[in-house]
Amino acid sequence: MAQQANRQHYTGLNLGVSVIQEDLREGYAYQPFTLLAETSLWLIGPVSVYAEGQFVYADTPIEPGAVYETGLNMGFRYQAQLSERWLLGAAIGAGPHYITLNTESQAPGFIFSDNFELGFSYLPPARDWGINLRTRFRHISNAGFKYPNLGLDNLFVIIGIRQQI
Numbered sequence: 001m002a003q004q005a006n007r008q009h010y011t012g013l014n015l016g017v018s019v020i021q022e023d024l025r026e027g028y029a030y031q032p033f034t035l036l037a038e039t040s041l042w043l044i045g046p047v048s049v050y051a052e053g054q055f056v057y058a059d060t061p062i063e064p065g066a067v068y069e070t071g072l073n074m075g076f077r078y079q080a081q082l083s084e085r086w087l088l089g090a091a092i093g094a095g096p097h098y099i100t101l102n103t104e105s106q107a108p109g110f111i112f113s114d115n116f117e118l119g120f121s122y123l124p125p126a127r128d129w130g131i132n133l134r135t136r137f138r139h140i141s142n143a144g145f146k147y148p149n150l151g152l153d154n155l156f157v158i159i160g161i162r163q164q165i
Helices: 002-007
Strands: 010-021 033-044 047-059 066-081 086-099 109-122 129-141 152-164
Touching: 010 129, 033 066, 033 152, 047 086, 066 109, 086 129, 109 152
Parallel strands: none
Antiparallel strands: 010 033, 010 152, 033 047, 047 066, 066 086, 086 109, 109 129, 129 152
């Protein structure tokens, strides 16, 4: 099974932590945590078309309570089989989201999330599940639909589990 891992459908659940974040005009950094639920939809050799739900939480020192984001991304993921147990992956995706953050840099409400990712998956022997370790650059903005629209950028480290289905 592992020898054909890059040609099988998968699902996954991942947790991401922003390790590099943009400083907002209000004087603090927007440092979110994200929960990512993903599944492959179509396979084209080593490339998959995937869908991913993003649920994001951030605490801010200015707004009372927490800030939330939620949305759905679709994209393409390329996975190269490095060995029987290791996959190298690269992905690009985008999709609509909603954010509650109110800042001088980005209007709250409807936004887009654009993601660029690079990482590895480890598949233990004789198992249909594995472990993901990825880095992701994410840009969110509303594409000029509402002012302000400077966008927010983060670099995430993501760890999670995946299951071959």
